[in-house]
Amino acid sequence: MIFSYSWLKELSGTKRSPEKLAELLLTHAFEVESVEKYQHGLENVVVGKVLAVAQHPNADRLRIAKVNVGKKEVREIVCGAPNLAVGQRVAVALPGAKLPGGITIKESELRGVVSQGMICSAKELGLGTDHEGILVLETSAPVGKDFASFAGIDDTLLDVKILPDRSSDALSYRGLAREIAALEGYEAAFLKTPLPVRRLKKGNKVPKITLKTKRAERYLALLLPKLNQVTTPIQVQGRLILSGLRPINVLVDLTNYLMLETGQPIHAFDADTIPKGGIVVREARLKERLILLDDTTLELSSDDIVIADTKKPLALAGVMGGKHSGIGNATKRVVFEIAHFQSESIRRTAKRHRLLTDAAYRFERGLDLGRVDEVAPLLLHYAEAWGIGGDMAMREVGGKLPKPKTIVLELETVASLLGVKVPLFEVVQYCSWLGLSVKKLPNRQALSITVPLRRPDLKHPEDIIEEIGRMRGYATIDPIPLTIPTTPNIQDPVKRFERETKERLAAMGFDEVMTYSFYSEKSLGMSAVSVADHLSLANPMNPDQAYLRASLFPNLFWSALYNAKHFDQFALFEYGSVFSQGKTEPNEEKHIGVLVFERETQSIEVAFLAFKAKLESLFHMSRLEPIWESVATNAPAHFHPTRVAHLSLMGESLGFVGAVHPQYTERLGKKAVLLYAEIPVRTWQALGSSEKIFKGISRFPIALRDISLVGPKDVSFARLKQVIEEAGAPLLLKSELFDVYTTGEEKSFALHLGFGSPERTLSSSEMDEKFDSIVREAGEHLNMKLKL
Numbered sequence: 001m002i003f004s005y006s007w008l009k010e011l012s013g014t015k016r017s018p019e020k021l022a023e024l025l026l027t028h029a030f031e032v033e034s035v036e037k038y039q040h041g042l043e044n045v046v047v048g049k050v051l052a053v054a055q056h057p058n059a060d061r062l063r064i065a066k067v068n069v070g071k072k073e074v075r076e077i078v079c080g081a082p083n084l085a086v087g088q089r090v091a092v093a094l095p096g097a098k099l100p101g102g103i104t105i106k107e108s109e110l111r112g113v114v115s116q117g118m119i120c121s122a123k124e125l126g127l128g129t130d131h132e133g134i135l136v137l138e139t140s141a142p143v144g145k146d147f148a149s150f151a152g153i154d155d156t157l158l159d160v161k162i163l164p165d166r167s168s169d170a171l172s173y174r175g176l177a178r179e180i181a182a183l184e185g186y187e188a189a190f191l192k193t194p195l196p197v198r199r200l201k202k203g204n205k206v207p208k209i210t211l212k213t214k215r216a217e218r219y220l221a222l223l224l225p226k227l228n229q230v231t232t233p234i235q236v237q238g239r240l241i242l243s244g245l246r247p248i249n250v251l252v253d254l255t256n257y258l259m260l261e262t263g264q265p266i267h268a269f270d271a272d273t274i275p276k277g278g279i280v281v282r283e284a285r286l287k288e289r290l291i292l293l294d295d296t297t298l299e300l301s302s303d304d305i306v307i308a309d310t311k312k313p314l315a316l317a318g319v320m321g322g323k324h325s326g327i328g329n330a331t332k333r334v335v336f337e338i339a340h341f342q343s344e345s346i347r348r349t350a351k352r353h354r355l356l357t358d359a360a361y362r363f364e365r366g367l368d369l370g371r372v373d374e375v376a377p378l379l380l381h382y383a384e385a386w387g388i389g390g391d392m393a394m395r396e397v398g399g400k401l402p403k404p405k406t407i408v409l410e411l412e413t414v415a416s417l418l419g420v421k422v423p424l425f426e427v428v429q430y431c432s433w434l435g436l437s438v439k440k441l442p443n444r445q446a447l448s449i450t451v452p453l454r455r456p457d458l459k460h461p462e463d464i465i466e467e468i469g470r471m472r473g474y475a476t477i478d479p480i481p482l483t484i485p486t487t488p489n490i491q492d493p494v495k496r497f498e499r500e501t502k503e504r505l506a507a508m509g510f511d512e513v514m515t516y517s518f519y520s521e522k523s524l525g526m527s528a529v530s531v532a533d534h535l536s537l538a539n540p541m542n543p544d545q546a547y548l549r550a551s552l553f554p555n556l557f558w559s560a561l562y563n564a565k566h567f568d569q570f571a572l573f574e575y576g577s578v579f580s581q582g583k584t585e586p587n588e589e590k591h592i593g594v595l596v597f598e599r600e601t602q603s604i605e606v607a608f609l610a611f612k613a614k615l616e617s618l619f620h621m622s623r624l625e626p627i628w629e630s631v632a633t634n635a636p637a638h639f640h641p642t643r644v645a646h647l648s649l650m651g652e653s654l655g656f657v658g659a660v661h662p663q664y665t666e667r668l669g670k671k672a673v674l675l676y677a678e679i680p681v682r683t684w685q686a687l688g689s690s691e692k693i694f695k696g697i698s699r700f701p702i703a704l705r706d707i708s709l710v711g712p713k714d715v716s717f718a719r720l721k722q723v724i725e726e727a728g729a730p731l732l733l734k735s736e737l738f739d740v741y742t743t744g745e746e747k748s749f750a751l752h753l754g755f756g757s758p759e760r761t762l763s764s765s766e767m768d769e770k771f772d773s774i775v776r777e778a779g780e781h782l783n784m785k786l787k788l
Contacts, residue, residue, distance in 0.1 A: 004242040005156040011177035013189035018156040028183050028470050031161040038155050044097035045147040050088045058111040070144015078115035083133035089141040091120045100126035128247045152238035167365035169454040172263030182433040203393025208278030211397050215342040216281040218398035222336040230387045251327050264375045265359035271333035273325040277310035291323045304349045318346040318363040319355050338372050368453035404450050409461050411445040417465050420477050430471040508614050510571040515555035518545035523554035526638050535579050548579040552593030564668050568599040590681040600671045611675045622688025626654050627718040655679040702756035710748040711784030727777035731755050731770050
């Protein structure tokens, strides 16, 4: 909230500078986001007195005024305002002044007469919208005084962040002034000079009030029997502007001024628009309509509270008034509403209708029931002081105040939580400055503290202790290092695997996506699971999220479809959950989905090999070398029927890798290539190992031999390599493929084999034995033979 420094200073009694005051609040109470001088743009504008007025000799609508602008200096100013009169105090812009509207004042000749300045209207000064005539000041305005100082806008603004838990008491000038006085250790100035005690009389002419909803706990109506059409005091207008509100008319300005000062929203009704049945506070009827002050027509909900007569709504309670009952130029009598509404209800109404008004902002944060008793006399005082009218009568419904909360505070607990002993007298002093009633309990080092209704945030002893701590200042508490036994960090292997996998994929150029764990019935066909085997949601957010996903592919495909509109190539991955129906309960397990898109490629084989190389690098992280089976059976339907491989290791499936089916890729372009792989994390982790084992460099040489094996065309190198390494162990240290040749129904592989031992140099017979074992095992398992 934006606060005027001079207004805070007047109410609190502080003598600190704006900067020092901001430092005090920041250290002990609230965050101060800025301290800035208000840029009013009214330099070289002074208060003047009209000494004489004469008709312009060359213009019927212009007059010449002689104006005293201070220090016995009289200027001749040409003015066209119809309300100009002798004896008036006015705002005079002297030559050189630059007004808020961008007008630069200079001496100029108007129809043959030199004008030595300009007598300003409220609009020209940025103080309102009235430009029908000049702004007439009160007769007590000192001639020659700087106008900005006289209007109270030569001021500094403090932007203070009031958190929701303190909005009830601190979201107002009086509330923050009370806080400032407490921090400085005295009673606020406005509390030292209270208003004269005046009892508001009850009157039969005040409209009858009927409460028909429990969400309105208190309602007070004040009737002003005769409205005097006066202008809002210029200092009040200045304070409204400084606080971010626009002066409108004296009644609106009065309600806004009181809201800023006390935090209590007030609404004014034209009393003559309220019929004899009086005011009814009720819940709106379904599809009932209300035209607001800003001409917006609302269709109300039964959850809204309305201020109504016996037939129709007059205002949206706690949010905004209605146009029918609003104040106008013809208003003669006024009813002021000072009420208390349930905060949750006002918040729902404001959000539902998107009406973020100042009144709703305060009501939804919660106000105390006792605030009405403070505001009503103040309203009467200002109405009389500003000349609006007096002799008000009241009628009230509700108003039974809850019993103030009492908290027992043990001094031992204060020392325990703050880490420092605070003397009893000091605790009592802080509580007294905060307006809390304190009573010492007999035979105990404890206090009974009564909390006023304006502080609903104080509910427990810990809340009081926090207040003591901040009042005393946390800087006065010596920090004590924590003594905590150190224990080695135990890493979660599942989380570590996830983090490392994501980092590796990101390093290889993949971008992570995070999609919903649900999809629609339309996406079911993209997975390899039937509709019956999918888990459906009992209460989905919308039809597109009716099923828990059984595969990562559908949502990744929709992501690819979207990104393909903006990029010609990209690589995506998702590390997410898939769901299936178990024997007794649903199963959830993690999968990794990896997808690569290229809009145009010269060879799908080249693109696939590059994709395969990245996946092998990913598997190498866990010391895995899976078998790539080019003849994949039971592959999911979203893969191309002939361009898909099955990954396996030690008899366990590691998923499928391949090109996506043309029925999906055709939406991405005729030459587009979309490659996809989905791997179950649980299997990957079970087969892999993150343990790094380092071996020393062997002191004995490695003997190389070449081998060429020929066999059926469908034998994959991965399968052959597995057989060779198992047959050659432990003496076969490495194998390297250097030639593949396919002819007819046969395929031959040529490899370099490296034999060795870390303990000795191998003999020829040992190497021959292992070589023969490799040939024999290849023949038995793969039907391959040695090519001579």
